[in-house]
Amino acid sequence: MVALKGYLFIIGAIFSYIPLFLTNPATAVAVNAVGITISLYIWYVLAANRDRGIAALTSSGTISERDLSVLGIRKSARFFASIYSVSFVLMTLSMTFVFRRVMENIEIFENMSDVQLMVETLGTVYMIASGVFTITAIVSLVFLYKLLDVLLNDEVKLQSVIGKRRKLPMMQVRPVSIALLLFLIVLSYGLFSWFLRYRIAVTQQLFGKLEEQMKEVEEQKKREEDHHAKLEDEVNRKAADLGTIYERIFSESPEGEKRREALATFFKDLSEIDYDKAKTIIKEFLEKNLITEREYKRIDDLIS
DSSP: OOOOHHHHHHHHHHHHHOOOOOOOHHHHHHHHHHHHHHHHHHHHHHHHHHHHHHHHHHTTSOHHHHHHHHHHHSSSSSHHHEEEEEEEHHHHHHHHHOOOOOOOHHHGOOTTTOOHHHHHHHHHHHHHHHHHHHHHHHHHHHHHHHHHHHIIIHHHHHHHHHHHTTTOOSSSSSSSOOOHHHHHHTTTHHHHHHHHHHHHHHHHHHHHHHHHHHHHHHHHHHHHHHHHHHHHHHHHHHHHHHHHHHHHHHHTOOOOOHHHHHHHHHHHHHTTEEEEEHHHHHHHHHHSSSSHHHHHHHHHHOOO
16 A cells, blocks of 8 residues: 655645636646646545555455455456546646636637627637547546445445454445545545545545554464464373374283383373373273273363
């Protein structure tokens, strides 16, 4: 995940709106170009972070392709970000050309009734640019709508699945009205979009950190389970070896001091393994008449 620093949003917003107060057209265009570049970069990074997150979740098995299909979660946000970026750049370029032509021929608009004169004066390129501006403005709104829907409402569906399976809190509990968000963006001349993107970036980073912490907990749990299984295998192997060794010793029917020494070491080794396994061994020895009933009870009392 690419972390977006807070200062990047501040710089991008400043460079996007400061051209409104600049008197030099060339400087205003250059500064605005920087602002647009930062703005589109942020949109693309947010989309890329979202897509990488889904790819990581599917590869780890946390979610499946079927989950995505059932919930209607789209796999690629970068597609919408890319189309939006291209259409927004074309819209900006065509709008700049149209605005410049209008300012150069402002007197034509004083007599709007003479359409023929207006067309001849402004030129065919102006008409084409106006058409491009209209089309790209509509395309930009449509794909911004889709991009926001993927980044916000698809994320709600995704977090609901992950939250249940990994017991993570949801950063966003319910879907939002994308139409309302678009209205606020247009109404604020795009200023609201900077706040919205910053909020999405913070949410992505917080949820990413929670996922990393949960992953560490799961990995630690798995290591502990593997360690426990390894110890269990070692105990089982030791118990099996112990049974084999002492079965051979007692099968030789040692008497007197040798038997007492064998029983002493037998008890010592039995006390180092799990009681249930030790109980199983001495019970088998009793059934095979390798030890007496009295010896069985004595050893059982000592290891219990």
